[in-house]
Amino acid sequence: xxxxxxxxxxxxxxxxxxxxxxxxxxxxxxxxxxxxxxxxxxxxxxxxxxxxxxxxxxxxxxxxxxxxxxxxxxxxxxxxxxxxxxxxxxxxxxxxxxxxxxxxxxxxxxxxxxxxxxxxxxxxxxxxxxxxxxxxxxxxxxxxxxxxxxxxxxxxxxxxxxxxxxxxxxxxxxxxxxxxxxxxxxxxxxxxxxxxxxxxxxxxxxxxxxxxxxxxxxxxxxxxxxxxxxxxxxxxxxxxxxxxxxxxxxxxxxxxxxxxxxxxxxxxxxxxxxxxxxxxxxxxxxxxxxxxxxxxxxxxxxxxxxxxxxxxxxxxxxxxxxxxxxxxxxxxxxxxxxxxxxxxxxxxxxxxxxxxxxxxxxxxxxxxxxxxxxxxxxxxxxxxxxxxxxxxxxxxxxxxxxxxxxxxxxxxxxxxxxxxx
Amino acid sequence: xxxxxxxxxxxxxxxxxxxxxxxxxxxxxxxxxxxxxxxxxxxxxxxxxxxxxxxxxxxxxxxxxxxxxxxxxxxxxxxxxxxxxxxxxxxxxxxxxxxxxxxxxxxxxxxxxxxxxxxxxxxxxxxxxxxxxxxxxxxxxxxxxxxxxxxxxxxxxxxxxxxxxxxxxxxxxxxxxxxxxxxxxxxxxxxxxxxxxxxxxxxxxxxxxxxxxxxxxxxxxxxxxxxxxxxxxxxxxxxxxxxxxxxxxxxxxxxxxxxxxxxxxxxxxxxxxxxxxxxxxxxxxxxxxxxxxxxxxxxxxxxxxxxx
Amino acid sequence: xxxxxxxxxxxxxxxxxxxxxxxxxxxxxxxxxxxxxxxxxxxxxxxxxxxxxxxxxxxxxxxxxxxxxxxxxxxxxxxxxxxxxxxxxxxxxxxxxxxxxxxxxxxxxxxxxxxxxxxxxxxxxxxxxxxxxxxxxxxxxxxxxxxxxxxxxxxxxxxxxxxxxxxxxxxxxxxxxxxxxxxxxxxxx
Numbered sequence: 001x002x003x004x005x006x007x008x009x010x011x012x013x014x015x016x017x018x019x020x021x022x023x024x025x026x027x028x029x030x031x032x033x034x035x036x037x038x039x040x041x042x043x044x045x046x047x048x049x050x051x052x053x054x055x056x057x058x059x060x061x062x063x064x065x066x067x068x069x070x071x072x073x074x075x076x077x078x079x080x081x082x083x084x085x086x087x088x089x090x091x092x093x094x095x096x097x098x099x100x101x102x103x104x105x106x107x108x109x110x111x112x113x114x115x116x117x118x119x120x121x122x123x124x125x126x127x128x129x130x131x132x133x134x135x136x137x138x139x140x141x142x143x144x145x146x147x148x149x150x151x152x153x154x155x156x157x158x159x160x161x162x163x164x165x166x167x168x169x170x171x172x173x174x175x176x177x178x179x180x181x182x183x184x185x186x187x188x189x190x191x192x193x194x195x196x197x198x199x200x201x202x203x204x205x206x207x208x209x210x211x212x213x214x215x216x217x218x219x220x221x222x223x224x225x226x227x228x229x230x231x232x233x234x235x236x237x238x239x240x241x242x243x244x245x246x247x248x249x250x251x252x253x254x255x256x257x258x259x260x261x262x263x264x265x266x267x268x269x270x271x272x273x274x275x276x277x278x279x280x281x282x283x284x285x286x287x288x289x290x291x292x293x294x295x296x297x298x299x300x301x302x303x304x305x306x307x308x309x310x311x312x313x314x315x316x317x318x319x320x321x322x323x324x325x326x327x328x329x330x331x332x333x334x335x336x337x338x339x340x341x342x343x344x345x346x347x348x349x350x351x352x353x354x355x356x357x358x359x360x361x362x363x364x365x366x367x368x369x370x371x372x373x374x375x376x377x378x379x380x381x382x383x384x385x386x387x388x389x390x391x392x393x394x395x396x397x398x399x400x401x402x403x404x405x406x407x408x409x410x411x412x413x414x415x416x417x418x419x420x421x
Numbered sequence: 422x423x424x425x426x427x428x429x430x431x432x433x434x435x436x437x438x439x440x441x442x443x444x445x446x447x448x449x450x451x452x453x454x455x456x457x458x459x460x461x462x463x464x465x466x467x468x469x470x471x472x473x474x475x476x477x478x479x480x481x482x483x484x485x486x487x488x489x490x491x492x493x494x495x496x497x498x499x500x501x502x503x504x505x506x507x508x509x510x511x512x513x514x515x516x517x518x519x520x521x522x523x524x525x526x527x528x529x530x531x532x533x534x535x536x537x538x539x540x541x542x543x544x545x546x547x548x549x550x551x552x553x554x555x556x557x558x559x560x561x562x563x564x565x566x567x568x569x570x571x572x573x574x575x576x577x578x579x580x581x582x583x584x585x586x587x588x589x590x591x592x593x594x595x596x597x598x599x600x601x602x603x604x605x606x607x608x609x610x611x612x613x614x615x616x617x618x619x620x621x622x623x624x625x626x627x628x629x630x631x632x633x634x635x636x637x638x639x640x641x642x643x644x645x646x647x648x649x650x651x652x653x654x655x656x657x658x659x660x661x662x663x664x665x666x667x668x669x670x671x672x673x674x675x676x677x678x679x680x681x682x683x684x685x686x687x688x689x690x691x692x693x694x695x696x697x698x699x700x701x702x703x704x705x706x707x708x709x710x711x712x713x714x715x716x717x718x719x720x721x722x723x724x725x726x727x728x729x
Numbered sequence: 730x731x732x733x734x735x736x737x738x739x740x741x742x743x744x745x746x747x748x749x750x751x752x753x754x755x756x757x758x759x760x761x762x763x764x765x766x767x768x769x770x771x772x773x774x775x776x777x778x779x780x781x782x783x784x785x786x787x788x789x790x791x792x793x794x795x796x797x798x799x800x801x802x803x804x805x806x807x808x809x810x811x812x813x814x815x816x817x818x819x820x821x822x823x824x825x826x827x828x829x830x831x832x833x834x835x836x837x838x839x840x841x842x843x844x845x846x847x848x849x850x851x852x853x854x855x856x857x858x859x860x861x862x863x864x865x866x867x868x869x870x871x872x873x874x875x876x877x878x879x880x881x882x883x884x885x886x887x888x889x890x891x892x893x894x895x896x897x898x899x900x901x902x903x904x905x906x907x908x909x910x911x912x913x914x915x916x917x918x
Contacts, residue, residue: 184531192620195531195553195591265532309510311530313551439817446818450805453823456855461805489805722805726815 008040013337047079052297059088070109077370092117144171160220179203212239230283252328267315302389327399485717513540559592574601582644598622774819797824806848843877
C-alpha cells in the first residue's frame with residue numbers, strides 16, 4: 001500500500017497542514033518513503049457522503065451502472081453513496097441489496113451503501129423484508145420507496161415502528177399521490193402559463209406534517225428526502241423543536257433552480273419534486289444554514305437520452321447531481337467549508353450509519369477524504385461527465401470549486417481531476 | 422415577422438394586427454371568385470403533423486395551405502408515443518429530410534411544438550398542444566370579433582367554463598389582452614387555475630357567477646366542458662354545471678343587444694350551450710370556422726414569407 | 730409610403746405637369762377603346778389605385794361617362810416570396826359589374842421589369858375573363874425582363890439600373906411629383 005504525504009492542505013478551509021495517509025488511515029507516523037503530493041491551498045474535506053443516489057443497476061444499465069455512478073461520485077468528491085432502491089428488480093430483498101453492495105465493492109471507487117425498499121415492489125402496500133436486508137452483508141439502515149411516497153398512513157406507521165428494532169430510518173419521498181395525479185411541474189403561475197399540470201407544494205407539506213406526527217407518536221426516526229418547499233421547512237422546524245427524531249435533506253438543484261426553467265419545455269429541468277420558486281429557494285438556503293435541513297443529497301437521477309429528448313409530459317423526472325453538487329453548494333449554499341463538511345459529509349454519514357465516513361481528516365481517522373481547489377472554475381460539459389447519462393441541468397455553466405483528489409481508505413480514486421479506475 | 426407561431430404571446434399587438442389585416446385582404450382577394458386559389462405558396466410544402474384526432478383543425482389548415490397552392494402532406498401520428506412507435510425527434514428528422522417548409526403540429530403534450538421547433542428548420546405552427554395553447558384559434562376569434570363588432574380594442578370578453586384544461590382560453594387571454602380587450606374568466610373555481618389573474622396578462626379578471634357578468638360583456642365565449650371532468654370531482658354533475666355555467670335562452674337575453682356568442686367547437690349542446698343559443702343569429706360559431714381558414718392562410722403566408 | 734428622402738434626386742415630372750400627363754392618357758384611352766364604353770380601370774396598389782381613379786375622373790370630365798374603377802392587388806401572385814419575404818397584402822376591390830367581357834385597363838405607376846404586370850395578368854385570370862386587357866403606366870423606365878409592353882405611357886424615362894423612379898401622389902404622399910433617385914442598397918423599384 002502506497003503512503004501519501006499531502007503537502008500544504010487547508011484543513012476544512014482553515015490552517016495549512018500536511019496529511020500523511022498510510023494503511024487506509026491518516027497518521028502522524030514517519031513520512032519516510034511517502035509519495036509527496038503538492039496540495040498547496042487545496043481544501044481538505046472529509047469524503048462526501050450522498051444520502052440519495054440512483055445508480056440504476058440492476059435494470060437500466062443503459063442510463064447508469066454502479067461503476068459509472070461510482071466514478072461520477074468519486075469525481076464529485078464523494079467516498080460513499082446510498083443507492084436508492086427503485087431499480088429493476090426493486091431492491092426489496094436481501095439478494096438485490098447484496099448484489100448492489102458487491103457491485104460497489106467491485107467498482108471500488110466509493111462505498112456503495114444500498115437503500116432497501118420499504119414495501120414490496122415499491123407498491124406501498126406490503127412491507128418488504130426490512131429485517132433481512134438489515135441483516136444482510138449490505139447492512140441496510142436506510143429504507144425508502146423513493147420515487148414513490150409511502151402514502152398509506154397505516155403502512156407508514158408500521159414501517160417507522162418496525163425499523164426501530166435495528167436503528168433503521170425511513171426516508172420518505174413526501175408526495176401525496178392523490179394531489180399530484182398527472183403532475184408535471186410546480187403548481188404556480190408558470191405552470192398555469194405553460195399548461196403543465198401542477199404539483200402543489202401542499203402535496204409535499206401534507207406528508208411531511210403527517211409523517212412528523214407519526215414519527216413523534218411512535219418514537220421512530222424519520223428522514224425527509226429532497227425537501228423542496230418553504231412550507232416543509234416550517235413544519236420541520238416545528239417538528240424538531242417538538243423533539244421529533246426527524247432529519248431532512250435538500251438537493252443542490254432545489255437550492256438554485258426555479259420553476260421558470262420549465263419555460264423552455266426542456267425536460268432536463270423536469271424533476272420530482274419539481275423546481276419551485278425563488279421564495280422556496282431562500283427558505284431552503286436559510287434552513288440549510290441553520291440546521292433545520294441536515295444534509296445536502298444529490299438525488300442523482302441518470303436517464304437515457306430517449307427518456308429526456310422527448311415531450312415534457314413523457315420525460316422521466318430527475319437530473320444528474322454527483323459531479324456538480326459540491327460546486328453548486330459552494331456557490332449557492334452560503335456555507336463555509338466546515339459547514340459544507342457538516343451538511344455533505346458528517347451528518348449524512350451519521351444518518352446513514354456509516355462509521356468510517358464523515359470523519360474529519362485528522363490523525364487516527366479513516367483516510368476517506370477529498371481535496372478541492374477553491375479557486376478553480378470549470379465549465380459543465382455534459383459529454384465530459386463520467387455518468388452514463390447526460391441529463392445535467394447545468395450544461396454550459398461555469399462553476400467554482402473543483403475536486404482535485406479523492407481518497408478512499410488511503411488510495412486515490414480521483415487523482416489530479418481524473419478517476420484512477 | 423416571427424419564424425414560428427408557438428404561443429399567442431409570440432404576437433405583439435402590431436404583429437397580431439398584421440395577421441388580421443392580411444387575413445381580411447386574403448378574404449377579399451378570393452371573395453366572389455370561382456377559383457378560390459392563390460399561387461402564393463406554390464412549391465412550398467406544409468406538413469400537418471397530428472398526434473390527436475382533430476378533423477376540423479386539420480381540415481382548416483389543409484384548406485388554408487391548399488388555397489395558397491402549397492403542397493400538403495398529412496401525417497397522422499396518433500397512437501405514437503415514446504413507448505411505442507417513433508419518437509417526436511425521429512419524426513422531426515424525417516420531416517426535415519422531406520423538406521417541410523412548415524409543420525403544423527397538434528399534440529396532446531403541452532410544449533411539444535417548442536421541442537419540434539428545435540429539431541426542424543422550417544416554421545412550426547402550434548395547432549394546439551396539450552392544455553397549453555392554440556394560437557390560431559385565438560387569432561380567428563379576434564378576427565371574428567373584429568368583423569362582427571368592428572374592433573377588439575376596448576371590448577369586454579367573458580371566457581366561460583373549463584379554463585384549466587383549455588388551450589383556447591390561454592391563447593385568447595394572451596392575444597385579446599395584447600389587442601386591448603378586457604378578459605373575464607368565468608367558471609367554477611375548480612376549473613380556473615389558481616393565480617391565473619396574473620399568470621398570463623395583467624387586467625385579467627376571475628369571476629364565479631356567470632349571471633353577474635353577462636350584462637356587461639360584448640362577447641361571451643363558451644368553452645367545451647368534458648363530461649369526464651365530473652369523475653375527477655371538478656363539479657358535481659352535468660346538470661349542476663349547466664344550471665350554473667351553461668348559456669341558455671334566458672342568459673342570452675341578459676346579454677347586451679349587440680353582444681355575440683362564440684364557441685371554438687366542438688360543442689356539447691345541452692351542456693355548456695343550449696341548442697337555442699347555438700343556432701341563434703348572435704352565435705358566430707359557423708363564421709368562426711370560415712374565418713379559421715382565412716386566418717391560417719395569413720399565418721402561413723407571413724411565416725413562410727418571413728423565412729428568408 | 731414614401732420615405733422622406735435626403736438623397737439627391739432629380740424631378741422628372743413636377744405637380745401640374747403630372748395632371749397633364751394623366752389627361753393625355755385619359756384621352757388616349759378614349760380614343761383607342763372607342764369611347765371606353767366597356768372599359769374597367771383596375772389600379773395596382775399602392776399608387777396604381779389613385780391613378781386609376783384620376784383617369785376615371787378625367788374621362789368623366791371629358792365625356793360625362795363613369796368608367797368603373799377597382800383595385801387589383803398582386804402581392805399574393807408575386808414570384809419573389811422566397812427572395813424578398815412577405816409583403817403587406819394590399820386591397821383587392823372589383824367594381825360591381827366584374828371584369829367578364831370587359832376591356833380591362835390595368836393601371837400602375839412605373840413599368841420596370843414587367844413582373845408586377847405578369848402577376849396582375851395571373852391574378853386577373855383567376856378573377857374572370859375580360860374581353861381584352863391593356864396596360865396604362867405613368868412612367869416606363871425600361872429594363873424589361875418579360876415580353877410585356879404598355880398600351881399607354883405617360884412618359885418614357887431612360888434610367889440606369891442603379892437608379893430608381895419614385896412616384897409621389899397627393900392621395901398617398903401629399904404631393905404630385907416623379908423623381909429619379911439613386912437606388913437604395915439591395916433593391917429598386
